[in-house]
Amino acid sequence: MKRPTLEVVAARAGVSKSSVSRVINGETTVAPQIRDVVMQAVHELGYVPNGAARNLVTRRTDTLAVVVSDPPQGVVSDDPLFSAVVRAVSRELETAGKRLVLMLAESDQSRTRVEQYIAGAHVDGVLLVALHGTDPLPAALSRQGLPVVSFNRTSSQDVPYVALDNAGGAALAVRHLLERGRRRIATITGPLELHEARERLDGYRHTLRDTGRRSIVALGDFTRGSGAEAMRQLLEDDPDLDAVFAANDLMAIGALRTLHQAGRRVPEDVAVVGFDDIEAASYTTPSLTSVRSPMADQATAAVHLLLSLIDGGPTDPVIMPNELVVRESS
Amino acid sequence: MKRPTLEVVAARAGVSKSSVSRVINGETTVAPQIRDVVMQAVHELGYVPNGAARNLVTRRTDTLAVVVSDPPQGVVSDDPLFSAVVRAVSRELETAGKRLVLMLAESDQSRTRVEQYIAGAHVDGVLLVALHGTDPLPAALSRQGLPVVSFNRTSSQDVPYVALDNAGGAALAVRHLLERGRRRIATITGPLELHEARERLDGYRHTLRDTGRRSIVALGDFTRGSGAEAMRQLLEDDPDLDAVFAANDLMAIGALRTLHQAGRRVPEDVAVVGFDDIEAASYTTPSLTSVRSPMADQATAAVHLLLSLIDGGPTDPVIMPNELVVRESS
DNA sequence: TCACTCTCGGGGAGCGATTTCTCGGGAACC
DNA sequence: GGTTCCCGAGAAATCGCTCCCCGAGAGTGA
Known part of the structure; x- marks a missing residue:
């Protein structure tokens, strides 16, 4: 089951290794008849160049x-x-x-x-x-x-x-909620040691500040459980909130569940927007509005x-x- | 930015290439003091063996x-x-x-x-x-x-x-439904050119046949949409069914949606079981019973x-x- | 002390490709 | 017809490593 080498192909075609190499690599400076006879031999033997040997000399690995x-x-x-x-x-x-x-x-x-x-x-x-x-x-x-x-x-x-334009995406979400007439918009953040979590929080903050509104922030860690927990916290701290922007969909899904358990209707009482638009976002009831990341x-x-x-x-x-x-x- | 080679390391350590190679590959037949001096040189130069060269001779790539x-x-x-x-x-x-x-x-x-x-x-x-x-x-x-x-x-x-024991998993699901007292148990299959879809169907069929019951089959293709469509079909063909086994969770989720739209309560009117236990299975309302594949x-x-x-x-x-x-x- | 075994390090031949360099031969030009 | 040029093909060097083989030196027993 030993694979043929370039040398074997050369012998079979009756030419030198160099020529076979040229044909394999598609160089143009080779006569058509030699090209053909080489290709023939390559096919007959099922020759495929050895990757390691090629890498070694070309210093590329593709x-x-x-x-x-x-x-x-x-x-x-x-x-x-x-x-x-x-x-x-x-x-x-x-x-x-x-x-x-x-x-x-x-x-x-x-x-x-x-x-x-x-x-x-x-x-x-x-x-x-x-x-x-x-x-x-x-x-x-x-x-x-x-x-x-x-x-x-x-x-x-x-x-x-x-x-991603994380801040821009968050701004998109918040402006959407404002347009829908929401006044008290909270957010659930991701773990703040992650860039994207911080940027999304910044986008949320700036957009609210520009319209003279106050931020209402709960910390999450991008997991569903943390979203549910953060939502409980928010409801307790600020029962009048009417919208939540979660920094990712998993947390938004957790928040949906908490809202459901707390008897708040979505979106009538509280609107929810997530981030990422994962597949599961369209399976929830109600289905989830989300910032689509073009992954x-x-x-x-x-x-x-x-x-x-x-x-x-x-x-x-x-x-x-x-x-x-x-x-x-x- | 050229990386040092084994030869350079050998020169630096004042030994032969062979010895360096032995040390690198952890062979035991090398005196401690040589080993140390080689390691020293390796660290000073930041030497890492070239993969291609090694592959070429060992004929292993790891x-x-x-x-x-x-x-x-x-x-x-x-x-x-x-x-x-x-x-x-x-x-x-x-x-x-x-x-x-x-x-x-x-x-x-x-x-x-x-x-x-x-x-x-x-x-x-x-x-x-x-x-x-x-x-x-x-x-x-x-x-x-x-x-x-x-x-x-x-x-x-x-x-x-x-x-996976696909047939066994399907049997598990069907027996569970039977134990719950369900009498008319339908199934939604995956695309039958896939092994796993066929095996799951077989498991469903055999289990029902062993208890003298009739199969009720609708074809799907493992997508959510096909699950919803198949469920519509099933309700039309057999309005009295009281349980559905879907060959994967995505289709089960589609079926849930159709049942919801048709005003059937889950699980009171119709019980639903999926397959795979994907993450989304626990996010649906009601959450989905599923055969867990230990992927x-x-x-x-x-x-x-x-x-x-x-x-x-x-x-x-x-x-x-x-x-x-x-x-x-x- | 001598012969013998045993260890351990070094020399060097590959592994299978690419690539440079060289050289033969035919076309082109004067 | 002779010289120059160019094109294409082969010979051989090279990439960086492993591993076989050999020999030197140490260790052991008689």
Whole structure:
């Protein structure tokens, strides 16, 4: 079951290794008849070039790493958006003729492993999904001199990124609620050590402040349970509120449940808006109004940015706009 | 930004390349003092072995491919279970010190690319997720002589697999409904060209037949919309039914919606049971009773089977049991 | 003390491709 | 007809590592 090598193909075709290599790599400086005889031999033997040998000399691997840096609880990788992102990235790389190595970095130990792997010249570039503001990985990887693109803003200045307009999305949600005539609009935040959670909170705050209204804030951690709990808190602190903006859909779903149990009608008594527009948002009763994050588009943009970076192209950050999907809950 | 090579390290440590190599690979036949001086040099230079060069000579890559073979609509990869599987596999490979290359095969073209890649000796083994009964990929890959494990039963005999007990799970659901005193139990199937859909239907049929009851079947395709539509059909054909077993949760959720619109109370008038126990199953109102597929366990088992196969171990298929999670809908 | 075994380090031959360099031969031009 | 040029093909060097083989030196027993 041993695979044929370039040398065997050359012998069979009666030409030199060099010529076979030229044909394989589509060089134009090769006579048609030689090309044909080589192709013939390639097909007959079922020859496929050995990747390792090729990598060794070309110093390219046509492989990109997607690194998801995440605490073990899995804020990101448990997220329903994870598969959407992975899928979009995978498709995009496929059309670019590249391969995808997926690495989850959930502990310091695995972070070290990631660094080692990257240093081992196994990949041409890295697409980094690291939401934690204090994550050391972005800086560590970019120090390796390999192209790195982050899936969101990082604390490390020199890592190009593709980010959502989190503040803008929150503003969208809040303005929508204001237009619906809501006066007391509360928010449930994500864990504030995550960039996106902070930005969404900022967007909420600024929009309310611009219209002279007060912020009503409860802390959550992006899980459903925390959303339910935060909603209880809010109802207790401020029974008159008539709208809630949750920083993600899971927490919004938790809040819906609490409101239901508390006998508040949605949207008549309290309007609810979430963020992300995950699939489950359309399954709830009432279905959930949400800020749609264009995850697939963001993933595509990130891949393009990375590929351009590898080719020595520009590295300008990209900000993705988002839109509001209005459903029954508001 | 050029990385140091083994030769540079050897020069620095004042020993031969061979010795450095031995130290790097943890061989025991090396004197402690040489070991120390080498380690010192390695750290000072920040040396990391070049992966391609190593692969070339060892003929191992410590990399496994996860291939998801799926039509473009993405029955699998759109599935909420996708990320659970990917995550579990990734974690398991991490602890085994292996890397994961993810490939989606959504068209004949990309299937060819997958075959080419596998043939290029880039990976040590393949974990295949291909639900379609007629998928040519399992046979094609196993023909390459590389270890392949399938994530479910395939039409190709010689591919070891780890499968769910789909029929058993369906039986579990039906028996549960019978115990609840339901008499007219219908089912909504998945697309019958998928193994798992057929097996779940079989489990439903046999269990009912054993108790002398009649099957009431409507066809779906694993999507929410098809579940809603099938439920409408069922209500029309058999207004007296008092229970429905849907072959997956998405369809069950669709069915819930139809029942709600038709004014049937769940579970008082009609009980509903789904399959998979996806996260959304606990968000619906009423929350959904479902057969829990131990996806993470299955993924772990599949990785173990593959690793054992690579080491020349046994290749016996593994069947995962599943359990019923009873919630409000039944 | 000598012969023999045993350990451990070094030299060097590959692994399978790409790529540079060289060279033969035919076309083109004077 | 002779010289120059260019084009295409082959020979050989190279990428960075592993691992086989050999030899030097230490250790042991008689």
